[in-house]
Amino acid sequence: MTRASDKQNWDEFCALLGEIETISDRTQVAKLSQDYYHFSPILQPLLQDKTGDIVVLPRSESEVLKVAKLCVDSEIPLTVRGAGTGNYGQCVPLKGGVILDMSKMNNIVWMKPGLACVEPGVKLAALDKKTREIGWEMRMFPSTYRTATIGGFIGGGSGGIGSITYGQLRDNGNLHAVRVVTLEAEPRIIELRGDAVQNINHAYGTNGIITQLEIPLAPVYPWTELIVTFKEFMNAAKFGQALSQSDGIIKKLVSICAAPIPSYFIPFRDIIPSGEQAALLMVAETSLEPLQELIKNFQGKICYQKSTQETVKGTTIIEFTWNHTTLHARSIDPSLTYLQTLFPADPELKLIQECYDYFGDEVIQHLEFLRTGGNLHPAGLQIVRFTNEARLNEIIQYHEDRGAIIFNPHTYILEDGGMKKVDLQQLNFKQKYDPLGLLNPGKMRGWVDNG
Amino acid sequence: MTRASDKQNWDEFCALLGEIETISDRTQVAKLSQDYYHFSPILQPLLQDKTGDIVVLPRSESEVLKVAKLCVDSEIPLTVRGAGTGNYGQCVPLKGGVILDMSKMNNIVWMKPGLACVEPGVKLAALDKKTREIGWEMRMFPSTYRTATIGGFIGGGSGGIGSITYGQLRDNGNLHAVRVVTLEAEPRIIELRGDAVQNINHAYGTNGIITQLEIPLAPVYPWTELIVTFKEFMNAAKFGQALSQSDGIIKKLVSICAAPIPSYFIPFRDIIPSGEQAALLMVAETSLEPLQELIKNFQGKICYQKSTQETVKGTTIIEFTWNHTTLHARSIDPSLTYLQTLFPADPELKLIQECYDYFGDEVIQHLEFLRTGGNLHPAGLQIVRFTNEARLNEIIQYHEDRGAIIFNPHTYILEDGGMKKVDLQQLNFKQKYDPLGLLNPGKMRGWVDNG
Ligand SMILES: Cc1cc2nc3c(=O)[nH]c(=O)nc-3n(C[C@H](O)[C@H](O)[C@H](O)COP(=O)(O)OP(=O)(O)OC[C@H]3O[C@@H](n4cnc5c(N)ncnc54)[C@H](O)[C@@H]3O)c2cc1C
Ligand SMILES: Cc1cc2nc3c(=O)[nH]c(=O)nc-3n(C[C@H](O)[C@H](O)[C@H](O)COP(=O)(O)OP(=O)(O)OC[C@H]3O[C@@H](n4cnc5c(N)ncnc54)[C@H](O)[C@@H]3O)c2cc1C
Numbered sequence: 001m002t003r004a005s006d007k008q009n010w011d012e013f014c015a016l017l018g019e020i021e022t023i024s025d026r027t028q029v030a031k032l033s034q035d036y037y038h039f040s041p042i043l044q045p046l047l048q049d050k051t052g053d054i055v056v057l058p059r060s061e062s063e064v065l066k067v068a069k070l071c072v073d074s075e076i077p078l079t080v081r082g083a084g085t086g087n088y089g090q091c092v093p094l095k096g097g098v099i100l101d102m103s104k105m106n107n108i109v110w111m112k113p114g115l116a117c118v119e120p121g122v123k124l125a126a127l128d129k130k131t132r133e134i135g136w137e138m139r140m141f142p143s144t145y146r147t148a149t150i151g152g153f154i155g156g157g158s159g160g161i162g163s164i165t166y167g168q169l170r171d172n173g174n175l176h177a178v179r180v181v182t183l184e185a186e187p188r189i190i191e192l193r194g195d196a197v198q199n200i201n202h203a204y205g206t207n208g209i210i211t212q213l214e215i216p217l218a219p220v221y222p223w224t225e226l227i228v229t230f231k232e233f234m235n236a237a238k239f240g241q242a243l244s245q246s247d248g249i250i251k252k253l254v255s256i257c258a259a260p261i262p263s264y265f266i267p268f269r270d271i272i273p274s275g276e277q278a279a280l281l282m283v284a285e286t287s288l289e290p291l292q293e294l295i296k297n298f299q300g301k302i303c304y305q306k307s308t309q310e311t312v313k314g315t316t317i318i319e320f321t322w323n324h325t326t327l328h329a330r331s332i333d334p335s336l337t338y339l340q341t342l343f344p345a346d347p348e349l350k351l352i353q354e355c356y357d358y359f360g361d362e363v364i365q366h367l368e369f370l371r372t373g374g375n376l377h378p379a380g381l382q383i384v385r386f387t388n389e390a391r392l393n394e395i396i397q398y399h400e401d402r403g404a405i406i407f408n409p410h411t412y413i414l415e416d417g418g419m420k421k422v423d424l425q426q427l428n429f430k431q432k433y434d435p436l437g438l439l440n441p442g443k444m445r446g447w448v449d450n451g
Numbered sequence: 452m453t454r455a456s457d458k459q460n461w462d463e464f465c466a467l468l469g470e471i472e473t474i475s476d477r478t479q480v481a482k483l484s485q486d487y488y489h490f491s492p493i494l495q496p497l498l499q500d501k502t503g504d505i506v507v508l509p510r511s512e513s514e515v516l517k518v519a520k521l522c523v524d525s526e527i528p529l530t531v532r533g534a535g536t537g538n539y540g541q542c543v544p545l546k547g548g549v550i551l552d553m554s555k556m557n558n559i560v561w562m563k564p565g566l567a568c569v570e571p572g573v574k575l576a577a578l579d580k581k582t583r584e585i586g587w588e589m590r591m592f593p594s595t596y597r598t599a600t601i602g603g604f605i606g607g608g609s610g611g612i613g614s615i616t617y618g619q620l621r622d623n624g625n626l627h628a629v630r631v632v633t634l635e636a637e638p639r640i641i642e643l644r645g646d647a648v649q650n651i652n653h654a655y656g657t658n659g660i661i662t663q664l665e666i667p668l669a670p671v672y673p674w675t676e677l678i679v680t681f682k683e684f685m686n687a688a689k690f691g692q693a694l695s696q697s698d699g700i701i702k703k704l705v706s707i708c709a710a711p712i713p714s715y716f717i718p719f720r721d722i723i724p725s726g727e728q729a730a731l732l733m734v735a736e737t738s739l740e741p742l743q744e745l746i747k748n749f750q751g752k753i754c755y756q757k758s759t760q761e762t763v764k765g766t767t768i769i770e771f772t773w774n775h776t777t778l779h780a781r782s783i784d785p786s787l788t789y790l791q792t793l794f795p796a797d798p799e800l801k802l803i804q805e806c807y808d809y810f811g812d813e814v815i816q817h818l819e820f821l822r823t824g825g826n827l828h829p830a831g832l833q834i835v836r837f838t839n840e841a842r843l844n845e846i847i848q849y850h851e852d853r854g855a856i857i858f859n860p861h862t863y864i865l866e867d868g869g870m871k872k873v874d875l876q877q878l879n880f881k882q883k884y885d886p887l888g889l890l891n892p893g894k895m896r897g898w899v900d901n902g
Contacts, residue, residue, distance in 0.1 A: 113673070114701075114737035135586075139699070166698050173699030173741035194744040216699065216737055219670035222564070245825020247617050248590070248624030248667065250565075286565035286667055290624035293645040347825075374696020374798075374827060 008076060008097075010054055016070055020063050021104070023055040032081065032099050037089035039326055041337055041386050042410040047089045052079060052099035059104045061181065061189060061211045068187035068209065071098055071438055078183070079440045080205035082121065082152025085144040087323055089412040090156035090204045094442035100209065102151050111136070114217050115176065120151025120210045136217035139166040139174060143322035150213060154178070155205045158407075160322050161253045161282065163370040164244055166218065171372065175201055176216060180208035182433040190433075199429040204414050206444045207430035221250055221284040225317045227304035228279040228295055229272055233258045233356055236277040237349050237367060237378070239298035243281070244369040244376050245347070249291055250284035254369040255321040258356070261364055261383060264328045267315045271303050280317045322381065325366050329383045337392075339363070340407040341380035341399055342372070351402050352378060361385065363395060380404070415445040422446035459527060459548075461505050467521055471514050472555070474506040483532065483550050488540035490777055492788055492837050493861040498540045503530060503550035510555045512632065512640060512662045519638035519660065522549055522889055529634070530891045531656035533572065533603025536595040538774055540863035541607035541655045545893035551660065553602050562587070565668050566627065571602025571661045587668035590617040590625060594773035601664060605629070606656045609858075611773050612704045612733065614821040615695055617669065622823065626652055627667060631659035633884040641884075650880040655865050657895045658881035672701055672735040676768045678755035679730040679746055680723055684709045684807055687728040688800050688818060688829070690749035694732070695820040695827050696798070700742055701735035705820040706772040709807070712815055712834060715779045718766045722754050731768045773832065776817050780834045788843075790814070791858040792831035792850055793823070802853050803829060812836065814846060831855070866896040873897035 014022050023029060033051040037043040058064045071078045077097030084091055093099060102121040108130055109117040116131055124145035128138045140162030142148055148157070154175060159168035169175060177193045178200055189211065192199060200208050230236035240256040243249060256279050262272040272278050279300065283291050285308060295302060306317075320328060326338040343351055356365050364383040369376065386392065396406045411417050427446035430439070437447055465473050474480060484502040488494040509515045522529045528548030535542055544550060557572040559581055567582055575596035579589045591613030593599055599608070605626060610619035620626060628644045629651055640662065643650060651659050681687035691707040694700060707730050713723040723729050730751065734742050736759060746753060757768075771779060777789040794802055807816050815834040820827065837843065847857050862868050865877075878897035881890070888898055 114735065171699040172693075172697035172745060173701075173738055176740055194740060195748075219672070221670070242623075246623035247822050247825060248622040250624075284565065287624055289627055289645060294623060297646075371698050374698060376825060 008053065008074060013054065013070065013074070013076075017056065017067065020066065021057040021059070023057070029053065029055050029099065032084065032101060033093055035084040035089060035091050036087040037092060037412065039087050039323070039330065039337060040410045042389055042392070043089055043412060047092045047412065050089075050092045050094055051096065052093040053096045055099040055101050057101045057104045061179070064100070064105075064181045064209055064211055065187055065189070067098065067100060068181050068183055072183055072185060072187060072436065075436055075438065077441050078209075078438050080151070080155065080209055082149030082155065083123070083144070083147045084152075085142075085148045086152065086156040088409050088417055090443070091152070091440075092412065093440070097438075102149060105211065106149075109212065115214060116217055117212065117214045118150055119212055120154075121149050124148055124150055124153060131217050132220055135220050137220045138162065139216060139218040140169070143318055143324040145318070150215065151210050154201055154210060154213060155203065158202060159370055159372070161318055162218070163372070164251055164254050165371070167371045167374070170198070170201060171374075174216065176214035178210050178214075179212035180433075181211055182208060183438050184433060184435065199425055202418070203426050203429075204440055204443045206414065206434070206440045206447070207426055208433055208439070221252075222286075222308035223252055223282045224285050224288060224308060225304075225306040226281045226283065226291075226302055227268060227272060227317065228281065228300040229276040229303050230279070230298065230300050231276060232299075233277045233365060234349070234353055235298050235300070236279055237352055237365070239294065239300055240279060240367060240369050240378065241347055241349060242298065243291070243294055246290070246294065249287040249294070251282060251287070253280065253282035253318070253321060255280040255325070256365070256367040256369075257325060258365040261325060261329060261366055264332045265320050266328075268304065268320070273303070280321050282317070322368055325381060326383060335386055337384050337386045338409060339380060339382045339384055339396070339399070340409050341382065342405040342407065343378045343380055344403050345375045345377050349378065351404060352380075354402065355399070358398070359395070412443060413445050414443050422449075459504065459525060464505065464521065464525070464527075468507065468518065471517065472508040472510070474508070480504065480506050480550065483535065483552060484544055486535040486540060486542050487538040488543060488863065490538050490774070490781065490789060491861045493840055493843070494540055494863060498543045498863065501540075501543045501545055502547065503544040504547050506550040506552050508552045508555045512630070515551070515556075515632045515660055515662055516638050516640070518549065518551060519632050519634055523634055523636060523638060523887065526887055526889065528889050528892050529660075531602070531606065531660055533600030533606065534574070534595070534598045535603075536593075536599045537603065537607040539860050539868055541894070542603070542891070543863065544891070545863075548889075553600060556662065557600075560663065566665060567668055568663065568665045569601055570663055571605075572600050575599055575601055575604060582668050583671055586671050588671045589613065590667060590669040591620070594769055594775040596769070601666065602661050605652055605661060605664060606654065609653060610821055610823070612769055613669070614823070615702055615705050616822070618822045618825070621649070621652060622825075625667060627665040629661050629665075630663035631884075632662055633659060634889050635884060635886065650876055653869070654877050654880075655891055655894045657865065657891045657898070658877055658885055659890070672703075673737075673759035674703055674733045675736050675739060675759060676755075676757040677732045677734065677753055678719060678723065678768065679732065679751040680713075680727040680754050681730065681749065681751050682727060683750075684728045684816065685800070685804055686749050686751070687730055688803055688816070690745065690751055691730060691818060691820050691829065692798055692800060693749065694742070694745055697741070697745065700738040700745070702733060702738070704731065704733035704769070704772060706731040706776070707816070707818040707820075708776060709816040712776060712780060712817055715783045716771050717779070719755065719771070724754070731772050733768070773819055776832060777834060786837055788835050788837045789860060790831060790833045790835055790847070790850070791860050792833065793856040793858065794829045794831060795854050796826045796828050800829065802855060803831075805853070806850065809849070810846070863894060864896050865894050873900075
């Protein structure tokens with residue numbers, strides 16, 4: 001494959017960048033071209049040799065503008081990178097070129113009750129810590145919050161811890177505004193507010209470079225982390241559903257892992273009885289009493305509880321939920337992979353029961369309860385014993401035939417991993433603001449198919 | 452009708468009460484025997500001549516115990532009263548006897564972040580004001596919050612402003628504990644915690660006297676009051692649905708009034724264009740921007756906006772929502788009455804559209820969006836042009852035939868106004884703790900039918 005950037009003289013490019021920090025060391029650049037796509041045995045061979053040519057680390061919007069201009073002038077592909085924790089190769093450059101690493105643009109511009117304005121490179125945990133000083137916290141974050149950036153979360157994520165209350169990033173009101181650097185002939189800064197932010201929300205950095213965001217916050221609650229165990233999986237799942245339906249119980253995380261998943265959690269191995277299912281929960285301290293009633297009703301047993309004071313240090317259950325569950329499973333058995341499934345909103349959890357019975361140990365149930373579009377759904381991040389691609393597709397088909405939506409984590413194509421249809425709004429936005437198709441090339445099907 | 456209490460010597464009774472405050476003045480007692488049942492032309496003739504014999508105003512739990520003992524000893528009916536703002540005669544004594552007015556037991560026992568412990572007679576607005584001093588507020592309150600008591604809200608209410616986020620009083624976690632004085636041969640104090648509170652929650656004071664409550668709180672948001680107008684009713688209704696589904700927009704009230712209801716709101720008459728529908732909203736200040744987008748999408752227009760600072764004084768839109776809507780309609784046209792309907796959870800609002808088209812001006816749509824059992828529903832507090840009882844029942848039947856649940860406000864019987872079936876838990880509780888059936892006699896069908 002010849003790459004647009006092969007003929008580029010990178011020394012000259014660096015010289016033109018002036019004081020802007022760059023990394024040219026091949027090993028370093030290769031490392032900064034990768035993310036966590038290796039969770040997928042399908043993506044692994046497709047992406048493992050992909051690398052950019054140079055990493056550029058801007059410190060300001062004007063530096064971003066300068067990089068953008070140079071890329072446009074020489075038609076160099078540009079792939080934006082936050083912390084590179086995406087798990088479908090979102091930030092892996094398919095056609096080389098510039099890796100625009102945003103991690104140095106990590107200022108908090110301002111904070112006020114309920115709202116923060118930040119640069120994209122700020123890490124979610126660092127931001128959360130800062131906003132807590134004024135009594136507010138992030139509404140939601142991925143389980144990678146300690147390393148992931150807010151820009152990458154908006155660019156490549158969807159939701160996470162907190163989504164059980166506030167919905168997902170795409171839901172109305174969860175992203176107020178973004179400033180974006182375009183890749184037009186003359187790159188410039190545009191501001192998107194209101195619904196217009198959806199042009200760039202979860203677009204894998206294919207149609208603009210986010211340089212600033214206004215993100216709404218939630219009031220801080222004193223959170224308690226708990227692990228509750230259940231002998232029967234469906235009891236655990238139905239407990240998750242019941243807790244999620246309890247609007248009077250304040251919660252941030254409802255994560256259900258079927259056996260043998262809890263055995264993959266090294267720090268909790270001695271705590272969770274072998275063969276049992278576990279619910280990993282974050283609940284406000286004042287809601288612990290009603291929670292205990294619910295646990296009793298579903299024959300659960302609290303085996304671990306960490307108070308707000310204690311949660312600031314040491315192991316956090318957060319890092320055993322969402323896709324961290326997959327990470328721990330794979331660190332014990334690297335042949336395991338996963339799925340991402342939106343199960344229908346159904347208080348009876350019939351399809352989950354069916355899948356649990358049908359697949360047995362081949363597809364191990366891991367549910368994250370969340371709200372999306374105003375509805376409560378169990379989302380599956382099932383652990384899958386991988387045999388081959390055909391069988392993986394059969395498993396996907398089985399789910400889709402029965403009304404589940406699979407957000408396929410075995411593709412790096414934006415639309416194929418998402419709603420399976422081209423987002424015309426995002427495509428139009430790319431046509432206008434990245435007319436040469438330089439941004440993260442090869443990721444947006446709508447663009448690729450249009451030639 | 453002979454009443455159990457007719458032969459009672461009330462002077463003697465008062466003497467035995469000692470220092471406990473009483474009211475015997477006939478006019479005063481008659482007044483304190485009434486509530487807002489007159490919203491119903493069916494209840495009006497049934498309850499208007501009902502009166503207690505004496506009003507007793509305890510100041511402490513031990514005074515309540517003393518009154519309870521005296522009533523048990525002489526088999527005197529005892530009906531508890533908060534502020535008497537119930538709207539189906541909940542606190543109207545059907546068999547005379549003692550009216551136990553709890554309004555003097557209005558202490559806040561303690562408050563901490565997220566939770567308050569209070570006596571039942573404290574007014575909701577007063578409590579809200581106090582908890583706000585520590586940064587917390589009532590999760591939900593009725594539109595009568597300025598006068599209604601927390602004990603009466605638990606005894607006879609269901610939810611209100613705030614239920615769009617936290618669900619209803621019955622939802623898990625919205626009532627932590629109650630202390631209750633029993634009417635056993637030897638009255639005593641029992642404490643109910645966890646699910647056991649449901650024994651007494653919305654029981655019309657038929658099975659125990661609440662003397663203390665632990666009630667969870669919500670973090671304070673800066674609320675903005677807004678009125679948005681719409682030319683088309685279904686646009687207004689669907690806007691209400693969409694806003695209610697937006698988990699990223701922080702809200703406390705989503706109230707939709709079809710024309711001509713807004714014309715009944717005297718202070719807003721000149722503001723709301725005649726013939727239009729109005730949405731009365733409370734939204735957090737930081738959510739105003741995404742709200743505006745939603746308003747635009749449904750062709751709405753903001754005609755009134757009151758900031759947090761301003762909302763502390765003057766007219767509040769709260770007092771034009773929930774059953775205050777009915778109150779304002781009836782003050783313009785006393786022949787109007789109302790219904791209470793739980794419409795199915797259906798984002799398309801098909802049944803609402805059908806009822807709107809079918810009934811026209813006879814049943815004027817007034818919707819309150821709320822969460823209950825974890826689901827979002829539009830609740831109807833429709834304004835009904837009353838002709839006769841048969842027609843009212845036809846209207847009710849029409850709704851029920853199509854899957855709506857009517858919480859009939861034209862009956863003073865607990866079960867008939869509610870889920871239409873005897874609550875065995877509450878009935879058993881009454882059998883145990885009020886074996887003589889002295890508490891608010893005639894209101895619990897399960898008890899009446901058992902003789
Ligand atoms: C173990 C594990 C657990 C995870 N759990 C979750 C989870 O709970 N929820 C969830 O949503 N995700 C989850 N993820 C995915 C990922 O960690 C998050 O979405 C994270 O927020 C990505 O942030 P990042 O800084 O690492 O972004 P990157 O991976 O660096 O980038 C992600 C995408 O955003 C684009 N991008 C980055 N910065 C910008 C910018 N400034 N402007 C425009 N585009 C930009 C990139 O081009 C790329 O396409 C998980 C991943 C792993 C490996
Ligand atoms: C205009 C209007 C609007 C309204 N809006 C709403 C609304 O939005 N939501 C809603 O839920 N209700 C509403 N209501 C009904 C009512 O105002 C509320 O439920 C209110 O909270 C009742 O409180 P109260 O103190 O007036 O109770 P009361 O009317 O005095 O009593 C209500 C019931 O509770 C019992 N009770 C009172 N105190 C105790 C106690 N200490 N122990 C045991 N039982 C007790 C009484 O016996 C009675 O059965 C409305 C009524 C009107 C007239």
